[in-house]
Amino acid sequence: MPDVNAVLEKADGNLDAGIERLFELIRIPSISTDPAHAGDCHRAGEWLVQELRSLGFDADLRETTGHPMVVAHHAGAAPDAPHALFYGHYDVQPVDPLELWETDPFMPELRTGATGRKVVTGRGSADDKGQLMTFVEACRAYKEAEGGLPCRVTILFEGEEESGSPSLKPFLDANAEELKADFAMVCDTNMWDADTPALSAGLRGLVGEEITVTAADRDLHSGYFGGAAANPIHVLAKVLADLHDETGRITVPGFYDGVEETPDDVKASWTALGKSDADFLGEVGLSKPSGETGRSALELTWARPTAEVNGIHGGYTGEGFKTVIAAEASAKVSFRLVGTQDPVAVRASFREFVEARIPDDCSVRFSKHGGSGAIQLPYDSPLLTKAKEALSDEWPNPAVMIGMGGSIPIVGDFQKKLGMDSLLVGFGLSDDRIHSPNEKYELTSFQRGIRSWIRILHALA
Amino acid sequence: MPDVNAVLEKADGNLDAGIERLFELIRIPSISTDPAHAGDCHRAGEWLVQELRSLGFDADLRETTGHPMVVAHHAGAAPDAPHALFYGHYDVQPVDPLELWETDPFMPELRTGATGRKVVTGRGSADDKGQLMTFVEACRAYKEAEGGLPCRVTILFEGEEESGSPSLKPFLDANAEELKADFAMVCDTNMWDADTPALSAGLRGLVGEEITVTAADRDLHSGYFGGAAANPIHVLAKVLADLHDETGRITVPGFYDGVEETPDDVKASWTALGKSDADFLGEVGLSKPSGETGRSALELTWARPTAEVNGIHGGYTGEGFKTVIAAEASAKVSFRLVGTQDPVAVRASFREFVEARIPDDCSVRFSKHGGSGAIQLPYDSPLLTKAKEALSDEWPNPAVMIGMGGSIPIVGDFQKKLGMDSLLVGFGLSDDRIHSPNEKYELTSFQRGIRSWIRILHALA
Numbered sequence: 037m038p039d040v041n042a043v044l045e046k047a048d049g050n051l052d053a054g055i056e057r058l059f060e061l062i063r064i065p066s067i068s069t070d071p072a073h074a075g076d077c078h079r080a081g082e083w084l085v086q087e088l089r090s091l092g093f094d095a096d097l098r099e100t101t102g103h104p105m106v107v108a109h110h111a112g113a114a115p116d117a118p119h120a121l122f123y124g125h126y127d128v129q130p131v132d133p134l135e136l137w138e139t140d141p142f143m144p145e146l147r148t149g150a151t152g153r154k155v156v157t158g159r160g161s162a163d164d165k166g167q168l169m170t171f172v173e174a175c176r177a178y179k180e181a182e183g184g185l186p187c188r189v190t191i192l193f194e195g196e197e198e199s200g201s202p203s204l205k206p207f208l209d210a211n212a213e214e215l216k217a218d219f220a221m222v223c224d225t226n227m228w229d230a231d232t233p234a235l236s237a238g239l240r241g242l243v244g245e246e247i248t249v250t251a252a253d254r255d256l257h258s259g260y261f262g263g264a265a266a267n268p269i270h271v272l273a274k275v276l277a278d279l280h281d282e283t284g285r286i287t288v289p290g291f292y293d294g295v296e297e298t299p300d301d302v303k304a305s306w307t308a309l310g311k312s313d314a315d316f317l318g319e320v321g322l323s324k325p326s327g328e329t330g331r332s333a334l335e336l337t338w339a340r341p342t343a344e345v346n347g348i349h350g351g352y353t354g355e356g357f358k359t360v361i362a363a364e365a366s367a368k369v370s371f372r373l374v375g376t377q378d379p380v381a382v383r384a385s386f387r388e389f390v391e392a393r394i395p396d397d398c399s400v401r402f403s404k405h406g407g408s409g410a411i412q413l414p415y416d417s418p419l420l421t422k423a424k425e426a427l428s429d430e431w432p433n434p435a436v437m438i439g440m441g442g443s444i445p446i447v448g449d450f451q452k453k454l455g456m457d458s459l460l461v462g463f464g465l466s467d468d469r470i471h472s473p474n475e476k477y478e479l480t481s482f483q484r485g486i487r488s489w490i491r492i493l494h495a496l497a
Numbered sequence: 498m499p500d501v502n503a504v505l506e507k508a509d510g511n512l513d514a515g516i517e518r519l520f521e522l523i524r525i526p527s528i529s530t531d532p533a534h535a536g537d538c539h540r541a542g543e544w545l546v547q548e549l550r551s552l553g554f555d556a557d558l559r560e561t562t563g564h565p566m567v568v569a570h571h572a573g574a575a576p577d578a579p580h581a582l583f584y585g586h587y588d589v590q591p592v593d594p595l596e597l598w599e600t601d602p603f604m605p606e607l608r609t610g611a612t613g614r615k616v617v618t619g620r621g622s623a624d625d626k627g628q629l630m631t632f633v634e635a636c637r638a639y640k641e642a643e644g645g646l647p648c649r650v651t652i653l654f655e656g657e658e659e660s661g662s663p664s665l666k667p668f669l670d671a672n673a674e675e676l677k678a679d680f681a682m683v684c685d686t687n688m689w690d691a692d693t694p695a696l697s698a699g700l701r702g703l704v705g706e707e708i709t710v711t712a713a714d715r716d717l718h719s720g721y722f723g724g725a726a727a728n729p730i731h732v733l734a735k736v737l738a739d740l741h742d743e744t745g746r747i748t749v750p751g752f753y754d755g756v757e758e759t760p761d762d763v764k765a766s767w768t769a770l771g772k773s774d775a776d777f778l779g780e781v782g783l784s785k786p787s788g789e790t791g792r793s794a795l796e797l798t799w800a801r802p803t804a805e806v807n808g809i810h811g812g813y814t815g816e817g818f819k820t821v822i823a824a825e826a827s828a829k830v831s832f833r834l835v836g837t838q839d840p841v842a843v844r845a846s847f848r849e850f851v852e853a854r855i856p857d858d859c860s861v862r863f864s865k866h867g868g869s870g871a872i873q874l875p876y877d878s879p880l881l882t883k884a885k886e887a888l889s890d891e892w893p894n895p896a897v898m899i900g901m902g903g904s905i906p907i908v909g910d911f912q913k914k915l916g917m918d919s920l921l922v923g924f925g926l927s928d929d930r931i932h933s934p935n936e937k938y939e940l941t942s943f944q945r946g947i948r949s950w951i952r953i954l955h956a957l958a
Contacts, residue, residue, distance in 0.1 A: 069817030259903025442720025
């Protein structure tokens with residue numbers, strides 16, 4: 037067995053250089069949803085290939101119909117060492133509204149954050165460039181301290197996670213043999229708090245739909261036509277208002293098929309975490325859960341499905357006023373799924389729900405964005421148990437098992453297509469402002485994250 | 498009495514040069530709602546001052562806190578000639594979406610339109626630059642044929658009509674003595690059809706409100722917070738969906754105070770015009786009235802109040818998808834008023850209506866845009882009767898008395914502040930696409946419009 041302490045020391049000695057490497061990656065504005073940044077996505081992938089080659093990985097950039105994949109392989113210390121597939125994504129969210137950023141989103145800085153702790157600033161600092169680099173730096177420390185890795189490692193970095201991962205399933209299908217490992221490790225999740233690491237046993241699925249309601253064949257003057265002409269914003273508002281009933285329950289027929297109540301003992305363990313609704317929501321300026329009544333914020337975000345309007349647009353929205361009846365109005369709607377809710381059935385039922393509310397003289401068209409079911413891992417698997425111990429050795433507090441409200445569709449695909457369970461470990465914090473202006477990643481997350489992977493690889497080897 | 502036929506001949510001879518003058522005015526992009534075009538608004542006013550001075554008017558540009566007024570005076574043929582105040586506006590609507598224009602909105606052309614008739618293209622060609630120039634060109638023909646005007650004429654052109662006319666009331670108050678005349682003439686309305694001129698006896702009022710709903714103190718990730726955090730788009734959609742009941746009636750308390758049913762004989766005269774709902778709405782790709790059930794499209798747009806959402810915006814609306822819960826969402830809402838509906842009361846009741854629907858953790862702020870009551874002129878006034886005869890002499894079909902769905906707040910101000918009735922005569926057509934891409938003005942509207950004012954001035958002198 038390698039000497040884990042020597043590897044940990046090597047990692048600490050590499051920290052300053054590791055931060056500079058992370059900065060290099062953040063400086064590449066790899067916004068996957070914006071076609072104008074396709075070249076930057078390519079550049080980010082290429083940067084990672086070079087980085088992994090320098091660590092002895094057999095690494096390549098693999099083209100897709102979208103942004104390329106990074107695939108890299110490294111042998112383990114022994115022929116029978118376990119084989120881990122590590123997954124992360126090098127693409128990032130858009131940065132608007134840009135005027136709310138206190139630093140340039142693509143010029144990272146090491147700053148003292150609001151809580152007095154050091155943070156790395158920038159878009160992707162947490163989601164997911166900072167997170168994936170914890171693993172790369174862990175590999176570097178092993179390489180430099182021990183000359184190699186204790187486990188056999190395959191790495192898969194994609195560049196379309198923030199835009200629905202359209203190329204991922206075809207890529208997994210086409211490269212199943214190459215990518216299959218004993219288990220997967222995914223680093224795109226949060227800690228419980230700054231001192232307490234967490235393992236996620238469940239992940240919500242996601243269905244995205246863009247709906248566009250059209251009425252007249254042009255924008256109309258609201259004086260000449262108002263009162264007689266159909267207004268697509270009114271139609272859209274009615275559809276969206278109908279999505280929830282007065283108890284916050286989603287009204288799309290059949291939506292709750294496959295949703296089971298969370299077992300009482302699981303709910304009790306969440307209550308024991310001691311985070312009240314006011315604590316959870318207070319971090320973002322809110323105080324009361326707004327979803328299904330009678331459920332805690334943790335249950336609502338970890339174990340209940342949702343329907344959220346992520347964007348809406350129609351008519352004149354510039355400065356001043358324009359008395360216009362718009363020709364069309366559109367909204368982006370996403371559903372978070374739990375249990376065995378079927379993304380295909382949810383999408384179909386939602387489309388019927390909308391179509392039933394489109395009056396004469398109006399029409400609707402739909403555009404599909406992503407679709408993946410939820411996933412639930414067993415709480416007592418050996419993989420989770422060993423990783424939990426390794427994490428508990430590194431951090432001030434023992435690791436806790438939590439739920440996860442976000443969707444990481446890859447985890448479902450790993451299970452369905454490659455038969456692998458996934459270890460969901462991440463070092464983000466809930467105030468990292470991912471997807472928002474002023475995203476940051478704690479320096480502690482980065483440093484102890486690297487050390488955590490060193491310990492986990494050691495424990496699993 | 499001057500020889501009206503000589504004046505009409507002079508006008509016809511001037512037509513080509515008059516079109517070129519109109520082009521010059523359209524080429525000035527005087528978009529009043531956009532601060533970036535303030536200089537252009539000033540330039541349009543200055544252009545009109547020079548034009549009127551060349552016709553012997555005592556004309557000036559008068560600064561306001563917004564865009565300037567054009568005020569001009571010309572004596573009549575006799576000391577006791579009636580005194581008319583002519584009103585128009587030189588500002589125009591924004592041009593977005595620009596990509597839908599077939600011509601440059603500020604590079605007017607004389608083209609053959611969809612119906613085979615010649616049209617002038619460009620933003621403002623109809624609303625209101627083409628219309629106000631019919632009167633200016635009528636004055637030119639009188640000046641050149643007769644050496645002067647048959648009536649005493651004061652001209653008032655404003656530059657803020659498309660953005661709520663904030664400077665107009667203070668300007669009327671401050672210059673009441675100078676602007677007061679025997680009656681006003683306003684050229685900002687439509688013909689009944691291409692062969693049938695119309696006089697408008699009623700005008701709807703207008704109240705505009707922008708509402709912004711806020712929730713969390715930042716944009717949130719819909720995975721981490723979805724289901725527990727308030728979504729301001731949902732709140733806004735509910736408010737807007739609640740504005741109308743299932744019969745299309747507006748639900749704001751007290752909204753219908755001051756709204757009277759249209760007399761049966763008036764409704765019968767509208768039915769006699771022979772324009773079905775399908776005719777009215779078919780011009781814009783619609784077929785059925787969508788407002789209060791059981792009323793015709795003409796009644797809905799001429800004699801009933803409305804609530805219309807003119808714009809809505811919230812969350813991510815760019816390409817692709819962003820799983821965000823927005824921090825705020827906003828909508829621009831306007832009400833068209835009839836009868837004696839009080840704009841102040843309507844605004845206050847609407848704000849209460851909205852506030853009652855804002856849940857815990859959310860707040861709302863309001864921004865006021867314009868506010869004016871409706872106006873109704875007597876159908877049998879001598880002013881209307883003489884003008885109706887003059888119009889009937891010029892056009893293929895006799896003139897008709899109609900209602901008007903749009904709002905021209907100045908007409909109410911003329912009545913309230915200066916004690917003047919207004920003659921509402923205009924030569925626009927319902928397919929002129931005002932406020933929309935590809936606005937145009939029929940060459941016939943321009944030519945016969947000029948000739949119509951010559952006849953009206955002659956009849957009133």
